Amino acid sequence: xxxxxxxxxxxxxxxxxxxxxxxxxxxxxxxxxxxxxxxxxxxxxxxxxxxxxxxxxxxxxxxxxxxxxxxxxxxxxxxxxxxxxxxxxxxxxxxxxxxxxxxxxxxxxxxxxxxxxxxxxxxxxxxxxxxxxxxxxxxxxxxxxxxxxxxxxxxxxxxxxxxxxxxxxxxxxxxxxxxxxxxxxxxxxxxxxxxxxxxxxxxxxxxxxxxxxxxxxxxxxxxxxxxxxxxxxxxxxxxxxxxxxxxxxxxxxxxxxxxxxxxxxxxxxxxxxxxxxxxxxxxxxxxxxxxxxxxxxxxxxxxxxxxxxxxxxxxxxxxxxxxxxxxxxxxxxxxxxxxxxxxxxxxxxxxxxxx
Numbered sequence: 001x002x003x004x005x006x007x008x009x010x011x012x013x014x015x016x017x018x019x020x021x022x023x024x025x026x027x028x029x030x031x032x033x034x035x036x037x038x039x040x041x042x043x044x045x046x047x048x049x050x051x052x053x054x055x056x057x058x059x060x061x062x063x064x065x066x067x068x069x070x071x072x073x074x075x076x077x078x079x080x081x082x083x084x085x086x087x088x089x090x091x092x093x094x095x096x097x098x099x100x101x102x103x104x105x106x107x108x109x110x111x112x113x114x115x116x117x118x119x120x121x122x123x124x125x126x127x128x129x130x131x132x133x134x135x136x137x138x139x140x141x142x143x144x145x146x147x148x149x150x151x152x153x154x155x156x157x158x159x160x161x162x163x164x165x166x167x168x169x170x171x172x173x174x175x176x177x178x179x180x181x182x183x184x185x186x187x188x189x190x191x192x193x194x195x196x197x198x199x200x201x202x203x204x205x206x207x208x209x210x211x212x213x214x215x216x217x218x219x220x221x222x223x224x225x226x227x228x229x230x231x232x233x234x235x236x237x238x239x240x241x242x243x244x245x246x247x248x249x250x251x252x253x254x255x256x257x258x259x260x261x262x263x264x265x266x267x268x269x270x271x272x273x274x275x276x277x278x279x280x281x282x283x284x285x286x287x288x289x290x291x292x293x294x295x296x297x298x299x300x301x302x303x304x305x306x307x308x309x310x311x312x313x314x315x316x317x318x319x320x321x322x323x324x325x326x327x328x329x330x331x332x333x334x335x336x337x338x339x340x341x342x343x344x345x346x347x348x349x350x351x352x353x354x355x
Contacts, residue, residue, distance in 0.1 A: 039345075040302075040343055040344050040345040041334065041337060041338055041342065041344045041345065042334065042344070042345045042346075042347060043331050043333060043334035043335065043338060043344045043345070043346055043347070044331070044332050044333035044334060044346070044347050044348075044349050045298060045329050045330060045331050045332060045346040045347070045348055045349065046329075046330050046332055046348065046349050047327065047328070047329055047330075047348070048278045048279075048280060048324070048327070048328050048329075048330045049278075049326070049327055050276050050277065050278055050324070050325075050326045050327070051276070051277065051278070051279065052274050052275075052276055053274065053275055053276070053277045053279070053312065053313060053320045054271055054272075054274045055271075055272055055274075055275060055312045055313040055320065056220075056269045056270060056271050056272065056313065057205070057209050057212060057213060057269070057270045057272060058267060058268070058269050058270075059203035059204065059205055059209065059249060059267070059268045059269075059270065060203060060204070060265075060267060060268075061201050061202060061203035061221075061249075061265075061266045061267060061268040062201075062202060062203075062263060062264060062265050062266055063199055063200070063201060063202075063223070063260055063261065063262050063263060063264045063266055064199070064200040064201070064202045064250075064262050064263070065194040065195060065196055065199070065200065065262040066195045066196065066197070066198050066199060066200050066252065067169065067171070067194070067195040068174070068192065068193070068194045068195070068262075069168065069192070069193050070189055070191075070192055071096065071097075071165050071167070071168075071189070071190045071191045071192070071193060072165075072186075072187050072188060072189060072190060073097075073099065073162075073165060073184040073185065073186055073187065073188045073189075073190055074162040074165075074186055075099060075159050075162045075163065075186060076099075076183075076184060076185045076186060077099040077100050077101075077102060077163070077183070077184065078099070078100045078181065078182070078183050078184075079097060079098065079099060079100075079178050079179065079180055079181060079182045079183075079184060080098050080099065080100040080180065081097075081098035081180060082096075082097060082098075082176065082178065082179060082180060083095045083096055083097065083098060083164075084096045084173050084176070084191075085173070085176075086173055086174070086175060086176050087172065087173065087174075088172070088173050089170075089171070089172055089173075089258070090167040090170070090171060090172070090173055090193070091167065091170055092167055092168060092169045092170050093166055093167065094166060094167045095164040095165070095166050095167075096165050096166065096167060096173065096176065096190060096191045096193075097164070097165040097176070097178055097190040097191065098163065098164050098165075099162075099163045099164070099165075099184065100163075101160065101163055104156065104159050104160050104163065105160060107156045107159070108153070108156040108157055108160060110156075111149070111152040111153040111155070111156040112153055114149045114152060114153075115146075115149035115150055115152070115153050117149070118142075118145045118146040118148070118149035118150075119146060119149075121142050121145065121146075122142040122143060122145070122146045124142075125138055125139050125142040126139065165190045165191070167193055168193070169193070169195055170195065170197075171193045171194050171195040171196070172193070172194050172195075172196060172258060173191055173192075173193060174191075174192040174193065174194045175191060175192040176190065176191040176192075177189060177190075177191075178190055178191075194262065196255050196258040196260065196261070196262060197254065197255040197256065197257075197258045198252045198253060198254055198255060199252070199253055199254075199255040199258075199260055199262070200234075200250055200251070200252055201219075201221055201231055201250065201251040201252070201253065201266060201268050202248065202249070202250050203248075203249045203250075203251075203268045204241070204244060204246030204247065204248060204249065205236075205246060205247045205249050206245075206246060206247075207240070207245075207247070209247075210236060210237075210247040210249070212272050212273075213233060213236055213249065213270055213272065214233065214236070214272075215233055215234065215235065215236060216232060216233060217232070217233040217270050217271060217272060218231070218232060218270075218271045219231040219232065219233060219251050219268055219269060219270040219271060220268075220269045220271075221251070221253060221266050221267070221268055221269075222266060222267040222269065223260060223264055223265075223266045223267075224264075228253065230253050230254060231251040231252065231253035231268070232251060232252055232253070233249065233250070233251045233270060234250050234251060234252045235248070235249070235250035236248075236249055236250075237249070249268070249270075251268060251270070275312055275322055276322070277312055277313075277320045277321055277322045277324075278320070278321055278322075278324050278328070278330075279315065279317065279318045279319070279320055280295065280318050280319060280321060280330060281318050281319075281332055282314075282318060282319050283332070284296075284330060284331065284332050284335060285309070285311075285319065285321075286335060286336070288306065288308075292308050293308065293309055293310070293311065293321075294306045294307060294308050294309065295307055295309055295321070295324070295330060295331075295335075296330075296331040296335045296338065296340075297324070297328045297329055297330050297331065298329040298331065298344065298346055301343065302343055302344055302345070302346060303341060303342065303343050303344075304331070304338045304339060304340050304341065304342045304343075304344060305340060306340050307323055307324050307325075307328075308323055309321035309322065309323040309324060310322050310323055329346065331344075331346075332349060333349075
């Protein structure tokens with residue numbers, strides 16, 4: 001046998017051996033697939049119990065004076081005295097600006113004298129009528145003169161009372177543009193008075209938020225990082241602001257000493273009706289193909305089931321959701337790699353979601 005034939009036989013034998021080895025490998029492959037089918041995807045889970053949760057609607061807000069009024073002059077005259085300085089606290093009925101009386105007290109005396117004269121004339125007319133010496137017309141004229149005299153007295157007395165512009169309620173004198181010597185006419189601004197106790201908290205709510213609120217809801221106000229309880233929702237708008245599309249919400253709170261100022265940025269946290277929900281890690285929430293928020297849980301046979309949930313609040317340890325049964329085994333790690341109906345191998349975590 002020459003060398004060429006010998007080389008050809010060796011080459012042919014090598015090819016046969018190579019094909020034979022590939023066939024053996026392929027024949028063993030299904031066995032490995034079957035063997036791998038007995039293992040399940042490993043996930044980490046926790047057991048979550050339903051709890052009572054009192055959610056809060058958080059709104060951006062600002063403080064606002066309970067009342068703010070402009071005190072206007074009702075009579076004309078020269079300012080003879082300013083009785084309160086700007087920024088001072090005043091009591092209801094306390095004088096703020098004093099207008100010079102001029103001859104107004106004399107006008108009161110004159111009006112009272114005219115009233116006495118009219119009363120005498122009317123009584124005399126009635127006696128003459130009883131004797132048949134006075135006509136009905138004369139009686140009516142005397143009665144009208146008496147009514148006019150009484151009106152003049154009242155008008156003169158009111159002018160005297162209005163010489164001093166007084167505070168209608170307890171508050172703080174925010175502004176007083178008048179000084180001694182200024183001349184005022186009816187309608188001229190004397191002072192601006194604000195009431196800061198109680199204090200209003202004004203906020204805007206979306207159309208979703210406003211439906212969960214009610215007059216009388218308790219609320220907390222956060223001002224400058226300080227949480228202040230005791231606020232109560234006092235007003236909910238029924239029409240949205242055409243510019244912001246938000247609904248006005250007002251709450252009132254006590255402001256002892258009127259320490260909090262109006263116009264300060266704040267946060268209004270309104271407590272709404274309690275609900276039953278689960279406090280779960282935020283990382284467990286997924287989106288399905290419809291864009292809905294879901295979580296994945298396991299049933300008694302360790303099979304994956306998805307539940308649609310609604311977030312109703314949050315805390316430092318997780319998110320409060322509704323839509324789950326009273327007790328669930330929640331997948332916390334590996335939920336992105338499993339699908340509904342798949343059987344998995346769970347491992348319970350030592351850390352559980354707590355309120």
